Amino acid sequence: xxxxxxxxxxxxxxxxxxxxxxxxxxxxxxxxxxxxxxxxxxxxxxxxxxxxxxxxxxxxxxxxxxxxxxxxxxxxxxxxxxxxxxxxxxxxxxxxxxxxxxxxxxxxxxxxxxxxxxxxxxxxxxxxxxxxxxxxxxxxxxxxxxxxxxxxxxxxxxxxxxxxxxxxxxxxxxxxxxxxxxxxxxxxxxxxxxxxxxxxxxxxxxxxxxxxxxxxxxxxxxxxxxxxxxxxxxxxxxxxxxxxxxxxxxxxxxxxxxxxxxxxxxxxxxxxxxxxxxxxxxxxxxxxxxxxxxxxxxxxxxxxxxxxxxxxxxxxxxxxxxxxxxxxxxxxxxxxxxxxxxx
Amino acid sequence: xxxxxxxxxxxxxxxxxxxxxxxxxxxxxxxxxxxxxxxxxxxxxxxxxxxxxxxxxxxxxxxxxxxxxxxxxxxxxxxxxxxxxxxxxxxxxxxxxxxxxxxxxxxxxxxxxxxxxxxxxxxxxxxxxxxxxxxxxxxxxxxxxxxxxxxxxxxxxxxxxxxxxxxxxxxxxxxxxxxxxxxxxxxxxxxxxxxxxxxxxxxxxxxxxxxxxxxxxxxxxxxxxxxxxxxxxxxxxxxxxxxxxxxxxxxxxxxxxxxxxxxxxxxxxxxxxxxxxxxxxxxxxxxxxxxxxxxxxxxxxxxxxxxxxxxxxxxxxxxxxxxxxxxxxxxxxxxxxxxxxxxxxxxxxxxxxxxxxxxxxxxxxxxxxxxxxxxxxxxxxxxxxxxxxxxxxxxxxxxxxxxxxxxxxxxxxxxxxxxxxxxxxxxxxxxxxxxxxxxxxxxxxxxxxxxxxxxxxxxxxxxxxxxxxxxxxxxxxxxxxxxxxxxxxxxxxxxxxxxxxxxxxxxxxxxxxxxxxxxx
Numbered sequence: 001x002x003x004x005x006x007x008x009x010x011x012x013x014x015x016x017x018x019x020x021x022x023x024x025x026x027x028x029x030x031x032x033x034x035x036x037x038x039x040x041x042x043x044x045x046x047x048x049x050x051x052x053x054x055x056x057x058x059x060x061x062x063x064x065x066x067x068x069x070x071x072x073x074x075x076x077x078x079x080x081x082x083x084x085x086x087x088x089x090x091x092x093x094x095x096x097x098x099x100x101x102x103x104x105x106x107x108x109x110x111x112x113x114x115x116x117x118x119x120x121x122x123x124x125x126x127x128x129x130x131x132x133x134x135x136x137x138x139x140x141x142x143x144x145x146x147x148x149x150x151x152x153x154x155x156x157x158x159x160x161x162x163x164x165x166x167x168x169x170x171x172x173x174x175x176x177x178x179x180x181x182x183x184x185x186x187x188x189x190x191x192x193x194x195x196x197x198x199x200x201x202x203x204x205x206x207x208x209x210x211x212x213x214x215x216x217x218x219x220x221x222x223x224x225x226x227x228x229x230x231x232x233x234x235x236x237x238x239x240x241x242x243x244x245x246x247x248x249x250x251x252x253x254x255x256x257x258x259x260x261x262x263x264x265x266x267x268x269x270x271x272x273x274x275x276x277x278x279x280x281x282x283x284x285x286x287x288x289x290x291x292x293x294x295x296x297x298x299x300x301x302x303x304x305x306x307x308x309x310x311x312x313x314x315x316x317x318x319x320x321x322x323x324x325x326x327x328x329x330x331x332x333x334x335x336x337x338x339x340x341x342x343x
Numbered sequence: 344x345x346x347x348x349x350x351x352x353x354x355x356x357x358x359x360x361x362x363x364x365x366x367x368x369x370x371x372x373x374x375x376x377x378x379x380x381x382x383x384x385x386x387x388x389x390x391x392x393x394x395x396x397x398x399x400x401x402x403x404x405x406x407x408x409x410x411x412x413x414x415x416x417x418x419x420x421x422x423x424x425x426x427x428x429x430x431x432x433x434x435x436x437x438x439x440x441x442x443x444x445x446x447x448x449x450x451x452x453x454x455x456x457x458x459x460x461x462x463x464x465x466x467x468x469x470x471x472x473x474x475x476x477x478x479x480x481x482x483x484x485x486x487x488x489x490x491x492x493x494x495x496x497x498x499x500x501x502x503x504x505x506x507x508x509x510x511x512x513x514x515x516x517x518x519x520x521x522x523x524x525x526x527x528x529x530x531x532x533x534x535x536x537x538x539x540x541x542x543x544x545x546x547x548x549x550x551x552x553x554x555x556x557x558x559x560x561x562x563x564x565x566x567x568x569x570x571x572x573x574x575x576x577x578x579x580x581x582x583x584x585x586x587x588x589x590x591x592x593x594x595x596x597x598x599x600x601x602x603x604x605x606x607x608x609x610x611x612x613x614x615x616x617x618x619x620x621x622x623x624x625x626x627x628x629x630x631x632x633x634x635x636x637x638x639x640x641x642x643x644x645x646x647x648x649x650x651x652x653x654x655x656x657x658x659x660x661x662x663x664x665x666x667x668x669x670x671x672x673x674x675x676x677x678x679x680x681x682x683x684x685x686x687x688x689x690x691x692x693x694x695x696x697x698x699x700x701x702x703x704x705x706x707x708x709x710x711x712x713x714x715x716x717x718x719x720x721x722x723x724x725x726x727x728x729x730x731x732x733x734x735x736x737x738x739x740x741x742x743x744x745x746x747x748x749x750x751x752x753x754x755x756x757x758x759x760x761x762x763x764x765x766x767x768x769x770x771x772x773x774x775x776x777x778x779x780x781x782x783x784x785x786x787x788x789x790x791x792x793x794x795x796x797x798x799x800x801x802x803x804x805x806x807x808x809x810x811x812x813x814x815x816x817x818x819x820x821x822x823x824x825x826x827x828x829x830x831x832x833x834x835x836x837x838x839x840x841x842x843x844x845x846x847x848x849x850x851x852x853x854x855x856x857x858x859x860x861x862x863x
Contacts, residue, residue, distance in 0.1 A: 008758070008759065009761050010709070010761050010762070010763065011709040011712060011761050011762045012709075013761075014714075014761060065707050065709070068707065069709050109710060110709070110710050110712060111710045111711050111712045111713060112710075281712055281713055281714040281715065282712050282713050284713075286713060286714075286715030286718050286726075286728065287715070287718065288719075334726075334745070335724045335725075335726065336724065336746070337596075337723060337724060337725055337745070337746030337749040338583060338587075338593055338594075338596075338723040338724065338725075338746075338749045339583075339593045339594050339595045339596040339598075339749070340596055340746065341593060
């Protein structure tokens with residue numbers, strides 16, 4: 001039968017396309033932070049598959065069919081892209097356990113979960129290990145060298161004590177996972193706040209440029225997903241529009257302007273949130289208007305958390321809060337059937 | 344360019360080459376045996392008109408009609424061999440009746456009443472002719488068109504003629520429009536004269552460009568007619584969706600299209616009405632399109648109703664081995680045919696042949712991921728994923744609240760679904776459950792009413808008793824059991840009453856004596 005219908009993908013193909021779309025981001029992160037990112041992603045995939053096999057045996061379900069839908073690989077790739085590169089192997093196990101077992105399978109498997117599993121793992125890691133989650137590779141190492149591979153393996157598996165890690169880094173060099181927090185801290189003490197002062201140090205050039213390029217590569221992957229019609233344009237557009245609009249207002253009318261709105265768009269995790277995390281079909285509403293409302297709520301929350309709270313990059317918490325509101329949105333936007341409207 | 348009407352939802356499909364589908368193949372030889380199936384539900388009300396071993400002429404009615412059903416006519420002249428019960432392959436509970444006719448290949452017709460000028464007749468007599476010649480809606484739901492016309496008099500302002508194929512690969516209506524358009528015009532005028540219509544809209548899909556230009560030339564002088572062009576989508580064919588896409592209104596729940604003021608006829612019924620009124624033929628023929636997927640072509644045949652499908656496929660030299668599957672209906676709404684002796688009936692549209700592959704890929708049923716493709720595609724604004732959850736978890740209340748009974752089972756949501764869930768199977772099961780619940784509620788209502796009646800009756804009896812009691816008290820008689828018994832049982836004869844009174848007096852005297860003894 002030659003029936004040609006648009007968007008006739010299976011679940012397996014949808015998840016596979018998401019993995020393909022995240023490949024440019026993996027390469028750019030490798031270029032700036034070294035091979036350690038690849039090893040972390042591999043470890044996440046292995047541990048999440050092991051956890052999934054164990055819990056599927058406990059739940060007495062068909063193991064082969066449930067693993068073949070690639071959904072656990074997608075969550076582990078997204079988690080590996082969002083964490084900094086200083087995590088060791090036992091933290092990765094904890095993150096994989098919370099993302100796969102607690103947030104997905106204890107709620108009833110794929111399709112039944114209320115919260116985004118990758119973001120649950122990220123939030124648990126952020127609350128329990130704030131020091132490791134808020135530091136990143138100090139020396140920008142060269143890519144494609146075997147020495148780098150050795151050092152990165154040593155960092156993940158054989159990091160003996162906490163003291164080595166602390167002594168090697170100066171308190172002034174010490175920054176968050178994103179440079180946003182640095183800006184915020186300095187704004188409290190009336191420093192001369194401008195990008196030129198910040199970029200005078202060698203270290204911070206790499207940071208700003210790195211996060212710009214990573215965000216651009218996520219945007220490329222997002223356009224690929226939009227072209228294949230796997231994700232709808234409504235959530236990323238409404239998220240970016242509300243976030244950009246509020247930051248423009250903040251830039252124009254606030255007393256001490258911090259940074260330009262374009263800097264907000266290309267820093268931290270805005271693009272990965274817009275195209276990869278907020279568009280997860282399981283935890284978003286199905287109707288067209290509900291998608292726009294969900295996206296604008298997430299954008300508003302990211303703006304508030306970034307500018308007024310203690311956390312530097314509020315993507316994880318805002319997405320989780322948006323997921324909580326989804327059943328409420330769906331309940332109020334019920335469409336009627338045929339011919340039940342009053343005439 | 345003219346405005347193209349559109350409706351929300353639906354799916355686009357690839358167009359097929361339509362140059363070879365213009366023509367109708369008229370000649371199909373007659374088999375020796377015809378099978379005619381009559382529904383048992385309709386046959387309860389009407390009786391059979393023929394017996395076994397009776398000679399039948401071509402076009403002779405086999406059954407009597409009723410207000411809801413229409414008489415059925417014999418397709419050939421010959422002998423009636425057998426009349427028996429027969430259960431259809433789908434429902435084993437539903438009993439049908441099967442009539443077999445052996446043809447004698449002589450083709451002796453009954454006398455046909457031909458009418459040249461239909462305007463000499465009154466509309467009610469024309470409707471009677473249409474009813475007696477057994478015309479039903481040929482779109483799929485076999486609603487008798489005479490009843491539709493009776494309801495429509497003085498109520499309707501526009502007539503909509505439905506030339507939209509619901510399934511993408513059926514071309515029966517297209518070939519009928521191409522060949523017999525002048526006769527369809529006359530049929531439209533007959534209907535407009537019966538029900539006094541102000542406008543006639545002809546609805547065509549956009550890919551039939553030749554036909555549109557041809558019809559526009561014919562229409563120019565006539566004020567009544569107008570063309571509406573629909574976008575090429577599946578499903579456009581059902582009457583609910585056509586009215587919504589043309590006018591924007593929705594038919595209210597539980598009502599018909601006539602109540603808003605629109606009368607809808609399929610184009611093949613219009614053709615059949617013309618043949619019935621002017622040529623006097625009963626409904627015996629039907630156009631069926633056969634889709635062969637190997638050549639990607641569909642051909643149209645004019646077949647008599649009652650020819651078995653096995654004979655028809657043998658004549659075309661199509662293999663009906665175990666390697667081939669044969670379906671009834673189109674690409675989306677297909678039903679697998681298990682009995683090849685099943686004959687062609689009035690509600691049949693097309694036959695579909697498909698090769699059976701042993702090495703089919705195993706379709707794994709993943710769990711629903713709430714993607715919302717099915718919501719965007721559904722033509723009547725339902726929520727298939729929510730309905731799937733409710734029907735899977737036996738949540739009948741919420742399923743009824745989200746209007747599961749409106750589903751028209753077009754199966755788009757099943758085709759689009761990325762996790763290969765067969766949703767319509769669940770919906771059909773849920774609909775059966777809802778019907779069961781409806782019957783139970785009705786039974787409970789009836790029993791409650793009966794219970795209330797019984798209580799009223801008992802109350803009235805008690806009141807009667809007390810009234811009589813007061814009446815006897817008024818006469819200052821002694822209170823005793825006799826009087827109550829008297830009031831309740833009036834049929835007791837006088838002698839028995841006297842006996843009872845004596846006994847009672849005796850008992851009372853004994854009581855008194857006992858009391859005295861006790862006191863003493």
